Amino acid sequence: MLRLLYSMLWVVVLPLALLRLAWRARKEPGYLQHVGERLGIYGSLPRKGPWLWVHAVSVGETRAAQPLIEALLGAYPHHRLLLTHMTPTGRQTGAQLFGKEPRILQCYLPYDLPWLVGCFMRYFRPQAGMLMETEVWPNLVRGARKAGVPLFLVNARLSPRSFRRTARFGRAAAVMYADFAGVLAQTAGDAERFQALGVPAVQITGNLKFDMQPAPAGVALGEQLRKVIGTRAVLAAASTREGEEPMLLDAFSRWQSLAGDVPRPALLLIPRHPQRFDEVAAMAARAGFSVERRSALDLDGIQSPLTADIVLGDSMGEMAMYFAASDLAFIGGSLLPLGGQNLIEACAVGTPVLVGPHTFNFAQATEDAIAAGACLRVDNADALMRIAASVLADPARLADMRAHAQTFAGLHRGATVRTLAALAPALEG
Template sequence: MRFPLSLGAYRLATLLATPLSGVLLSLRLNKAKEDPLRIEERRGVASLERPQGPLVWLHGASVGEALSLLPLIDRITRSGCSALVTTGTITSARLLAQRLPPGGLHQYAPLDAPRFMRRFFEHWQPDVALIAESELWPNMIVEARRAGVPLVMVNARMSARSYARWRKARTFIQALLGRVDLCLAQSQADAERLADLGAPDVRMTGNLKFDAPAPPADRQELAALSGLTSGRQIWVAASTHAGEERLAAEAHMKLAETFPDALTLIAPRHPSRGEAIRAELEAMGLNCALRSRGERPGRETAVYICDTIGELGIFYRLAGVVMVGKSFNNDGGQNPIEAAKLAC
């Protein structure tokens, strides 16, 4: 399949920009967005050996996509294949370290430059690639096809906003989707949009997130926190983004007028924001405890900031009411399914 001019220009631009990758990665390191011990993975340099036998490569952007892939990963590894999972965030890497089954491996996804992607495929030589949701990185797709790796989009989606944008760059998106062997869409609307933009084989299979198990909880830790918070009215503001913690704090103060012993749990989407959230809420006059510091919620604690990874299952089980973040700016919201599975 020939490249349209737009895709050829993208590949040339990313090739020429490859020497600048060090600057980009240094900036991200300074912002604590990269793991310094695994930074070379972002250049396609593997930190693990390829296991013997069949290997399925699964790619998702961050936490939500990684969690949605867990049922597939479990089935793949139980069938005797190895599952290589790539993501792009530290949070997702830490979560997968806790949740991957035996036979599952994690690497950071390479930056989308031809040289890095080619190096990745030369080492891992996957038998098939499963790309989650809408991760349409051009060099990733082109180099996968060049390496002879079948490409499948799983849990594929195409929002109305993205569809309108891609229609203005139809030749570019057609060149990408035309290289995808099979597209398994979340909904009929997603399937129709993807087919219209050039995906050759589209099927509607539903949302993988409904198949994911409820988030786990450490029994001892759940019992300890249940004892510390016994008798209190508890609710969770989960996966919050900047600005939403203040709204949760205002809701807490209103709630405390009726329930003086109320306890609000705030689990930020990005745990690194924990200290900043505490400073903001304490400036509002609220007594806070920070979980990442090993602090426990006392009777005087109004807000417990749960700035850790992989513990939402504990907090959902403590509370019967959950507000899922990214919900106040008309931006779609984070995943409410995990909370619903625990009857919140």
């Protein structure tokens, strides 16, 4: 009954969902591209497989899927890989990572209505499917089972908050998760919460993000960006979310009162969502800062050091560059109760991190990084600037944290191998 009501609700909101695409396309035109795919129309795409299907909703999940996708391509050379998304930025990230791989096809997943899901399953007939992290749609999960497609929730995480919300559905949640062929959890805590929901097949395989290797080209660009910035220390504020930038800019404007005689660093300000780049640039300018935009920088052509207070990271797919250019990185989404973002990518290039009080989406990784000496937690934006100044003023402490960051990232690798082994019976069947 709940599934029927859910599907009826989707029928009602589908026109609104299409209108929302048009609304979002005002700032991000990609939302009006490939609309037919969201309605289960794939007639212009090749359908000949056999297909292994990976669903990565947006940017973070697509990046996290990279080591798994590369491993799948290597282990199953006679298969093609179908990579689905829900956002244009996710699709763009996939194109940046895999655009030269002829065995990968990208498209959008259809909206979660039974007949649209059925169109998708009939068209591609994937041999197996892997949903990244948290992307659970009831009709998609049921549709895969009806089509005989073993479906796995991979790199799965379930925060305490999400567990409480899901548990409200009682048996309906257990029935939905029972349709999965398996749930491959990041941590023991995630596994326990899935099991408490009644999920029968849970394995702990670790976090694929630890297996993400920073692109050498990105690291080299970071070194070049650092030379362009000059001798100043560099503080990154990465993946910031709406509402956080005003707090960061206000605290940054009061650096001297918060940090004493420690020189103010250059701030790399990198909003998480590209549609907010112009908004954040204007916000920083109104706050009295000089701003350079990454999109306007020719890193090969600049001879003298930049004098701008802030470099706005208004590019996609260059996070490795930003982290490699930084002495210290604050990970956004954590000053406000938004759950935080991935800190592993910064640690992988040896950049220690600061996080705010709200990291429930990445709780285990954050606590492990703090315990390893790679991460410090701050209460608010003022504390962030004070602690950043303290670390930047102490070269020995900064070097120690950099070493701990690299060690932390290295010690937790291996999730790709464990995930591939857990998937093997279904992929080879």
